[in-house]
Amino acid sequence: MDDAWQPSCSFELLRLRAQVLHDTRCFFAERAVLEVETPLLSSRIGTDPQLDFFTTAYRLPSLQQNLFLQTSPEFAMKRLLAAGSGSIYQICKAFRNGESGRFHNPEFTMLEWYRVGYALPQLMDEIDELLSLLFVGSGLGSTQRISYQAVFQQYTGLDALVFSYPEYCAYAFNNHIPDAISLCGYEHVLWLDFIFSHHVQPYLGANALCMVHDYPACQSSLARLNEHNSKVTERVELFINGIELGNGFYELTDAVEQDRRFNEEISVRQQRQLPVSIKDTRLIAALSAGLPDCSGIAIGMDRLLMLLSGSTAINEVLTFSVDNA
Amino acid sequence: MAIFSTNEFKAGLKVMLDNDPCAIIENEFVKPGKGQAFNRVKIRNLKTGRVIERTFKSGESLEGADVVDVEMQYLYNDGEFRHFMVQDTFEQYQADQKIVSDASLWLKDQDFCTVTLWNDAPLAVSPANFVELSIVETDPGVRGDTSGGGGKPAKLETGAVVRVPLFVQQGELIKVDTRTGEYISRVKE
Numbered sequence: 001m002d003d004a005w006q007p008s009c010s011f012e013l014l015r016l017r018a019q020v021l022h023d024t025r026c027f028f029a030e031r032a033v034l035e036v037e038t039p040l041l042s043s044r045i046g047t048d049p050q051l052d053f054f055t056t057a058y059r060l061p062s063l064q065q066n067l068f069l070q071t072s073p074e075f076a077m078k079r080l081l082a083a084g085s086g087s088i089y090q091i092c093k094a095f096r097n098g099e100s101g102r103f104h105n106p107e108f109t110m111l112e113w114y115r116v117g118y119a120l121p122q123l124m125d126e127i128d129e130l131l132s133l134l135f136v137g138s139g140l141g142s143t144q145r146i147s148y149q150a151v152f153q154q155y156t157g158l159d160a161l162v163f164s165y166p167e168y169c170a171y172a173f174n175n176h177i178p179d180a181i182s183l184c185g186y187e188h189v190l191w192l193d194f195i196f197s198h199h200v201q202p203y204l205g206a207n208a209l210c211m212v213h214d215y216p217a218c219q220s221s222l223a224r225l226n227e228h229n230s231k232v233t234e235r236v237e238l239f240i241n242g243i244e245l246g247n248g249f250y251e252l253t254d255a256v257e258q259d260r261r262f263n264e265e266i267s268v269r270q271q272r273q274l275p276v277s278i279k280d281t282r283l284i285a286a287l288s289a290g291l292p293d294c295s296g297i298a299i300g301m302d303r304l305l306m307l308l309s310g311s312t313a314i315n316e317v318l319t320f321s322v323d324n325a
Numbered sequence: 326m327a328i329f330s331t332n333e334f335k336a337g338l339k340v341m342l343d344n345d346p347c348a349i350i351e352n353e354f355v356k357p358g359k360g361q362a363f364n365r366v367k368i369r370n371l372k373t374g375r376v377i378e379r380t381f382k383s384g385e386s387l388e389g390a391d392v393v394d395v396e397m398q399y400l401y402n403d404g405e406f407r408h409f410m411v412q413d414t415f416e417q418y419q420a421d422q423k424i425v426s427d428a429s430l431w432l433k434d435q436d437f438c439t440v441t442l443w444n445d446a447p448l449a450v451s452p453a454n455f456v457e458l459s460i461v462e463t464d465p466g467v468r469g470d471t472s473g474g475g476g477k478p479a480k481l482e483t484g485a486v487v488r489v490p491l492f493v494q495q496g497e498l499i500k501v502d503t504r505t506g507e508y509i510s511r512v513k514e
Contacts, residue, residue: 048359050356050359050360050361050362098332098383099354099356099362100332100354101353101354101355101356102353102354103354104354104356177380179379179380180380183380183381183382189360189361190361190382192360193357193360193361193363194361194363194380196357197355197357197360197363198355198365198380201357219359219360237358244357244358246358247358247359298358300358
């Protein structure tokens with residue numbers, strides 16, 4: 001008998017997930033952060049060329065249109081913020097086409113929250129508190145906060161903010177990743193993604209939370225540039241045991257700048273002949289009306305459950321992974 | 326030949342890399358939340374047997390390699406080449422020692438083995454997991470010994486040397502695991 005009907009995860013994991021969701025909701029309830037729901041299906045979609053989305057055909061008589069499954073609830077939540085919702089959070093499904101592997105399932109659970117009036121360091125404090133609560137009893141060590149430039153320097157000796165082609169090549173050559181040279185060429189962003197994911201990230205957050213902040217400006221489309229150093233952005237990434245767990249920003253509130261970045265990404269999509277995305281003009285309108293100063297973060301709950309349960313593959317924490325959904 | 330994109334990569338897939346046929350052993354999808362996705366691939370060069378790691382940008386593709394495993398009967402050795410035949414079609418192939426390599430230690434005339442063909446030419450030969458071969462040379466055993474202990478070396482008809490229990494005698498037929506080179510049991514003829 002084919003046993004593909006069986007769940008991929010154990011019942012113990014089901015209970016762990018329920019507990020984590022419960023604890024998370026209590027955490028935000030105590031802080032008077034409002035739980036919200038926004039649409040998973042939308043007529044607009046993110047422009048990020050690195051994210052592939054699912055497109056569905058909406059059949060309403062006389063109106064034929066595509067609706068997209070959201071790659072994150074970010075745009076809708078920002079429209080709520082601009083409308084005056086105050087601090088909000090959401091636990092929802094997000095969808096990313098073509099992403100499948102040990103740490104990826106094309107449909108996954110995301111916790112996303114926004115804090116009105118918070119700069120990034122305050123949000124990082126709150127992230128630390130939430131994760132300490134969820135990981136209580138797992139013996140997580142003390143949290144480390146380090147800038148991207150410092151951590152990159154520490155593990156590679158390279159300066160992440162200043163691109164030196166010969167130095168990067170020499171590094172690749174001496175560290176058994178010569179294929180990086182032909183793959184990355186003169187593209188600084190690619191080099192950073194390649195080296196960071198191969199030779200930095202695996203060492204981050206050994207049994208502790210590591211928050212990497214001040215990302216190079218070339219690497220974030222929705223974060224603000226740092227007002228003292230335009231080479232870095234107000235972005236933070238979370239790592240535990242080398243696993244990327246979340247990504248947060250001191251949010252960009254400048255509608256003109258946001259529109260410019262969207263257009264730039266749309267032209268990159270055209271050059272690479274990627275599926276056409278529809279710019280979220282309603283987000284731009286919301287930003288024009290005024291997004292309050294805020295910071296926000298998204299955390300992958302399935303990966304968090306992997307870490308909590310010591311699982312080595314994402315399907316061990318999902319009821320049904322994409323392979324047997 | 327077919328073209329395979331990184332999202333079709335999986336263990337066992339045969340592809341061309343640096344003009345050599347290779348088999349994918351492991352494929353890991355690596356993607357930062359924001360940023361370029363990569364596929365980190367562990368791959369075996371089927372010509373040299375060497376295993377290397379390579380990283381691809383997700384979405385890149387490789388040409389498939391026309392590599393197939395075919396069960397054949399080993400016929401004979403003419404001194405320079407060993408000859409193999411496909412049972413159903415009587416098609417014959419020849420392979421030199423470089424290709425047959427260590428498999429020659431386990432190949433007995435008429436036995437079946439797996440020949441890996443690349444563009445219809447032998448690329449590698451693997452013996453069956455278990456083969457039955459007779460002992461042509463071993464020291465006389467000690468009476469009373471029934472199993473393990475230290476054992477003793479025994480030379481087989483194909484030239485391989487395996488350790489056998491002391492009670493196993495010259496001229497006997499034994500079953501051997503070719504993956505480990507270990508004695509399994511005696512075979513009653």
